[in-house]
Amino acid sequence: MYLKRMYLKKILRVTSTALFVGALGLISSVQATNKLPEIGTAGVTALSIEQERQYGAAFIKVARGSFPMVSDPVLQEYIAELGAKLISQTDSVRFPFNFFLIKDDEINAAAFLGGYVKVHTGLFLYADNESEFASVIAHEISHITQRHLARSLEAQAGNSQLTVAGLIGAVLLGIANPVAGIAMLQTTVAINAQSAINYTRANEFEADRIGIQVMANAGYDPAAMSTFFGKLSAQYRFSSTPPQMLITHPLPTTRITEARDRAALYPNSYYPPSLDYQLAKARIQVRYGVLKPKQALQFFQDQLKTKTFKLKDAARYGQALALVQLNKNAEAKKIVVELAKTQPNNLFYLDTLTDIDLALKNNDEAIARLQKANNRYSNNPVTTINLTVALQQAMQYEPAKKLIRDYLRHNETDIIALSIYIDLLSQTDDSVKMYVQRANLAQLRANYPKALNALQSARTMATSSADIARIDAHMEQIELEKQEMQALQN
Numbered sequence: 001m002y003l004k005r006m007y008l009k010k011i012l013r014v015t016s017t018a019l020f021v022g023a024l025g026l027i028s029s030v031q032a033t034n035k036l037p038e039i040g041t042a043g044v045t046a047l048s049i050e051q052e053r054q055y056g057a058a059f060i061k062v063a064r065g066s067f068p069m070v071s072d073p074v075l076q077e078y079i080a081e082l083g084a085k086l087i088s089q090t091d092s093v094r095f096p097f098n099f100f101l102i103k104d105d106e107i108n109a110a111a112f113l114g115g116y117v118k119v120h121t122g123l124f125l126y127a128d129n130e131s132e133f134a135s136v137i138a139h140e141i142s143h144i145t146q147r148h149l150a151r152s153l154e155a156q157a158g159n160s161q162l163t164v165a166g167l168i169g170a171v172l173l174g175i176a177n178p179v180a181g182i183a184m185l186q187t188t189v190a191i192n193a194q195s196a197i198n199y200t201r202a203n204e205f206e207a208d209r210i211g212i213q214v215m216a217n218a219g220y221d222p223a224a225m226s227t228f229f230g231k232l233s234a235q236y237r238f239s240s241t242p243p244q245m246l247i248t249h250p251l252p253t254t255r256i257t258e259a260r261d262r263a264a265l266y267p268n269s270y271y272p273p274s275l276d277y278q279l280a281k282a283r284i285q286v287r288y289g290v291l292k293p294k295q296a297l298q299f300f301q302d303q304l305k306t307k308t309f310k311l312k313d314a315a316r317y318g319q320a321l322a323l324v325q326l327n328k329n330a331e332a333k334k335i336v337v338e339l340a341k342t343q344p345n346n347l348f349y350l351d352t353l354t355d356i357d358l359a360l361k362n363n364d365e366a367i368a369r370l371q372k373a374n375n376r377y378s379n380n381p382v383t384t385i386n387l388t389v390a391l392q393q394a395m396q397y398e399p400a401k402k403l404i405r406d407y408l409r410h411n412e413t414d415i416i417a418l419s420i421y422i423d424l425l426s427q428t429d430d431s432v433k434m435y436v437q438r439a440n441l442a443q444l445r446a447n448y449p450k451a452l453n454a455l456q457s458a459r460t461m462a463t464s465s466a467d468i469a470r471i472d473a474h475m476e477q478i479e480l481e482k483q484e485m486q487a488l489q490n
Helices: 002-015 049-066 073-087 121-126 130-145 148-158 164-176 178-188 193-217 224-235 244-248 253-263 275-287 293-306 312-325 329-340 347-359 363-376 381-393 397-410 415-427 431-444 448-461 465-489
Strands: 098-102 109-112 116-120
Touching: 049 098, 049 116, 049 164, 049 431, 049 465, 073 098, 073 130, 073 275, 073 347, 073 381, 109 130, 109 148, 116 121, 116 130, 121 130, 121 275, 130 148, 130 193, 130 224, 130 275, 148 193, 164 465, 193 224, 193 253, 224 253, 275 293, 275 312, 275 347, 293 312, 312 329, 312 347, 329 347, 347 363, 347 381, 363 381, 381 397, 381 415, 397 415, 415 431, 431 448, 431 465, 448 465
Parallel strands: 098 116
Antiparallel strands: 109 116
């Protein structure tokens, strides 16, 4: 009974973050070879690839409505590009990967069924360089390619009263309503705690060794994984409140040693610091970290004065962002304009210059710069969203609507773009379309009652029989999706 209570406490922690496969775990010995067998699909009979995709699609909808997701196209683009670079060196990719950032100071990242990877802002705050950051992402990618969560769920279902579908249903319910999710598990699950822990350890070992190979092949420092492990272990060795990933997955010296030994199999190389990573880190420190604007400004000014920065341009960028937060936009613009002279196409600089110009009412200057950039980067979320917002502020509503509407045709799940489109529709009195898009937004967050209410409002206002027919069909589709989600959660 004690073991069961302890395991259910662990489930409570894990369910609050969607029963993700943990970011870090126990590792055993490695062999002096980099040719790794594909064992991730061995024995998996409970979940097909198509079922994983379906569960992943359900998960992300519930997650959008429950997690504090960061709505920042620049950071999202950075993570997506880094993830794509790692995935290009990965075998057994069965899903399109999706990375999303949530505002959480906990040091963590985690994987879910169907190719979804959650990244905490706290990981940026703690990882000193891009290779350390990439080591955690490579680890999570390996969990997905090796189908560790599917295998773990199958093992747990074999030791419980629930099917795999029942376990996933508890997870989905637990995201939106942790108390209800835990209650479901407590009343129906009788899992052998030790076998579940051992199974996780085996998965963690496999994800570590494959992750090191993936990051090394992608051009990152393979030693960064052991460096990151070592820092975590040393900093929190005697802490009464270690980060979540260390609570669920301890870091004994064995794991650090084995990661170091595996990295030593690769030739020594020089890995220059990544400007984009340091810019992303500065952006999170100022906009999504714990520092208040004045504290952030002092932090970067001290770095510049004492020359303790990783890259000077990143420290200056952080300084400019803090000045923007303090409404010192003219002063901030001088810094960013100077930075952009060396990298005029850098999306971090472009985005911040847009913020500054719009705050200073320099709409025409912002639009001209962004139109040039948007021609260069076709359908890029950063340039498209920034240009839409600039056109909107300049009250050029029709071009703004066309631009974001065309973008959404290929990026229909982009919450930021959809929210901007809804705002534009409300400003131009396109009430029927506005309510339809509100329904789409609510549907993306699995808020089906809100979606149906929005469509009912649209139907009341619609005058065209064709519009009414489309709305009715949309309502039927949402009702069906609602029933499917309820079936998963029950």
